[in-house]
Amino acid sequence: MSKEKFQILESTCVPLPYENVDTDQIIPARFLNATSKEGFGAKLFYDWRYDKKGIKKTDFILNNPSYKGKILIAGKNFGSGSSREHAVWAIFDYGFRAVVSSFFADIFRNNALNNGLLPVVIPDEALRKLLDLTLKKPDTKARIDLEQQKFSILPSGESFKFDINPYKKECLMKGLDDIDYLLGIRDLITTFEMNKRF
Amino acid sequence: MKPKTLFDKIWDAHVVKSIDGGPDVLYIDQHFIHEVTSPQAFDGLRKRGVQVFRPDKTLATADHNIPTVNQDQPIRDELSKRQVDTLNENCSDFGITLFGLNHPKNGIVHVIGPELGYTRPGMTIVCGDSHTSTHGAFGTIAFGIGTSEVEMVLASQCILQPRQKKMRITVNGKLEKGVTAKDVIMYIISQLTSGGATGYFVEYAGSVISDLSMEGRMTICNMSIEMGARGGLIAPDETTFRYLRELPSLPGNVDLDSLIPKWKELKSDPDAEFDRELEINGSAIKPMITYGTNPGMAVAIDESIPTLDSISTEASASFLKSLDYMGFEPGMKMAGHPVDYVFLGSCTNGRIEDLRAFAGIVKNRQKAPGITALIVPGSKMVEQKAIKEGLVDILNKAGFELRQPGCSSCLAMNEDKIPHGKYAVSTSNRNFEGRQGPGARTLLASPLTAAAAAVTGCLADPRNFIE
Numbered sequence: 001m002s003k004e005k006f007q008i009l010e011s012t013c014v015p016l017p018y019e020n021v022d023t024d025q026i027i028p029a030r031f032l033n034a035t036s037k038e039g040f041g042a043k044l045f046y047d048w049r050y051d052k053k054g055i056k057k058t059d060f061i062l063n064n065p066s067y068k069g070k071i072l073i074a075g076k077n078f079g080s081g082s083s084r085e086h087a088v089w090a091i092f093d094y095g096f097r098a099v100v101s102s103f104f105a106d107i108f109r110n111n112a113l114n115n116g117l118l119p120v121v122i123p124d125e126a127l128r129k130l131l132d133l134t135l136k137k138p139d140t141k142a143r144i145d146l147e148q149q150k151f152s153i154l155p156s157g158e159s160f161k162f163d164i165n166p167y168k169k170e171c172l173m174k175g176l177d178d179i180d181y182l183l184g185i186r187d188l189i190t191t192f193e194m195n196k197r198f
Numbered sequence: 199m200k201p202k203t204l205f206d207k208i209w210d211a212h213v214v215k216s217i218d219g220g221p222d223v224l225y226i227d228q229h230f231i232h233e234v235t236s237p238q239a240f241d242g243l244r245k246r247g248v249q250v251f252r253p254d255k256t257l258a259t260a261d262h263n264i265p266t267v268n269q270d271q272p273i274r275d276e277l278s279k280r281q282v283d284t285l286n287e288n289c290s291d292f293g294i295t296l297f298g299l300n301h302p303k304n305g306i307v308h309v310i311g312p313e314l315g316y317t318r319p320g321m322t323i324v325c326g327d328s329h330t331s332t333h334g335a336f337g338t339i340a341f342g343i344g345t346s347e348v349e350m351v352l353a354s355q356c357i358l359q360p361r362q363k364k365m366r367i368t369v370n371g372k373l374e375k376g377v378t379a380k381d382v383i384m385y386i387i388s389q390l391t392s393g394g395a396t397g398y399f400v401e402y403a404g405s406v407i408s409d410l411s412m413e414g415r416m417t418i419c420n421m422s423i424e425m426g427a428r429g430g431l432i433a434p435d436e437t438t439f440r441y442l443r444e445l446p447s448l449p450g451n452v453d454l455d456s457l458i459p460k461w462k463e464l465k466s467d468p469d470a471e472f473d474r475e476l477e478i479n480g481s482a483i484k485p486m487i488t489y490g491t492n493p494g495m496a497v498a499i500d501e502s503i504p505t506l507d508s509i510s511t512e513a514s515a516s517f518l519k520s521l522d523y524m525g526f527e528p529g530m531k532m533a534g535h536p537v538d539y540v541f542l543g544s545c546t547n548g549r550i551e552d553l554r555a556f557a558g559i560v561k562n563r564q565k566a567p568g569i570t571a572l573i574v575p576g577s578k579m580v581e582q583k584a585i586k587e588g589l590v591d592i593l594n595k596a597g598f599e600l601r602q603p604g605c606s607s608c609l610a611m612n613e614d615k616i617p618h619g620k621y622a623v624s625t626s627n628r629n630f631e632g633r634q635g636p637g638a639r640t641l642l643a644s645p646l647t648a649a650a651a652a653v654t655g656c657l658a659d660p661r662n663f664i665e
């Protein structure tokens with residue numbers, strides 16, 4: 001099944017200057033009782049966005065209309081904890097297409113790549129400056145060029161190379177799907193099963 | 199031949215194909231599923247018009263979202279009910295064995311896998327749940343996956359996965375009385391931080407680890423993910439083989455006598471290279487307690503919360519946000535702080551040994567007046583054992599009740615929520631904000647420390663309660 005392609009993304013950014021943002025914060029467990037992938041964006045960061053009575057907390061950045069865009073900038077060790085892919089579905093459904101941090105939890109990164117959400121790693125120091133800049137100037141635009149593996153801050157032109165597995169890069173750029181690939185090698189898998197040692 | 203780590207021996211034996219510049223196609227021996235992270239994967243199969251490739255290699259249970267009282271009655275929450283019903287339908291449509299609600303083999307996925315003999319040395323095991331690392335206690339490569347990957351395994355019995363780096367953590371010495379496997383892993387995480395092992399698969403070794411029971415080893419491997427490691431594993435030994443021999447039953451035609459000699463090869467070669475090695479003096483570990491909102495934020499129960507000047511500038515905002523949520527101050531002493539709730543259970547500490555430990559302390563004592571306790575067995579089999587061994591009588595006499603199995607208050611998807619602002623000593627694995635309910639304040643600890651809190655009403659050193 002083909003997916004949304006990712007090639008170049010240019011957008012303003014939403015800074016979230018906290019470290020160790022775990023997937024329970026991204027989407028609390030009590031919202032995981034759905035049986036489809038849709039609609040999780042409304043629950044993204046729910047307990048940070050809304051108070052006990054369900055009223056918007058005005059001091060949370062997603063509730064501040066000055067900050068919007070398709071790029072989420074987050075403190076280091078983003079997406080730790082639970083393996084729930086719902087966290088990625090929520091971020092994607094909300095409208096983000098890339099998350100920039102200095103460090104991602106493994107499962108989150110895999111889940112993101114499997115859903116067309118690009119995790120971009122930049123150095124710690126650069127992240128600190130970027131969080132600062134985007135907090136102060138919400139209209140700051142950034143550009144992600146996946147082909148070039150380049151993340152640029154547009155006003156200054158400062159840019160950073162980022163790593164991505166070449167296979168995953170191709171999947172994202174062409175909107176390809178791992179499951180189609182695996183279905184295509186079922187015969188090879190059957191042969192493997194017959195010769196297994198453990 | 200180049201010396202190999204245990205991890206590499208198992209990994210290499212499961213690579214169907216390596217993609218150039220990409221991940222490996224890794225064959226999965228055993229797949230577990232539950233109601234929360236599987237429905238969208240089955241949806242995907244239906245949209246593709248594909249059947250499950252090897253239905254006999256997936257086992258299903260309902261655990262995350264189920265009530266832990268009155269399980270014989272219909273689930274009251276409509277969305278939860280629909281999710282459990284959907285699992286039933288999916289398993290029946292695709293030919294997957296399900297130990298669902300009320301089945302005598304039902305329980306938390308990481309409790310039933312081992313106790314029913316589905317988890318065995320040398321295997322690759324995955325599940326849409328990050329605590330799949332638990333199964334590594336048997337010398338398996340076991341790790342949590344997302345729902346897209348659940349769909350991959352259902353469709354092909356394989357996933358695409360890059361090989362992880364390897365770390366070995368050797369815990370030498372001998373544990374002091376009152377110090378448990380839970381304290382060992384909490385201590386390790388407090389040293390490495392909650393992201394300190396990201397990118398690694400951890401092998402645990404050393405005298406402390408080999409002295410542990412299988413239950414203790416499962417607790418250790420279970421929390422590997424809490425320092426970011428995808429999984430943890432321990433070389434199988436006589437303790438492992440004895441555990442498997444003593445199981446009431448094994449699935450299918452598993453013949454231990456022919457398998458055990460092969461399993462004895464499953465250990466890291468003497469000169470095998472690790473990307474990182476860490477040695478820890480187990481004799482110095484004390485009972486641990488968390489004070490913050492990630493599992494790395496922990497101290498010994500007789501210590502104080504770090505002061506602000508010991509925290510780096512860039513981490514101070516997160517540190518203060520965390521203490522503010524917990525209602526704590528930097529430098530505050532932990533012991534003696536009042537507690538409202540105690541939760542014993544979860545895939546970390548919901549096994550029979552954990553109930554025994556808890557019962558050992560509350561025996562001939564009484565639940566403290568202000569405490570609400572949730573004592574939740576990890577499975578139906580654990581529940582039955584607890585009744586048979588007389589643990590339930592001990593609990594009842596001390597003012598506690600045993601609930602029915604499930605994930606319960608560990609992630610509070612069901613009704614077992616800790617109210618806003620209340621303090622809960624919890625034997626589970628995560629103290630994230632809101633993890634046990636919106637505004638709930640979680641203090642992670644061992645079953646012994648939970649029992650000490652349950653009978654005193656405050657944080658207390660369990661070593662004072664052990665003869």
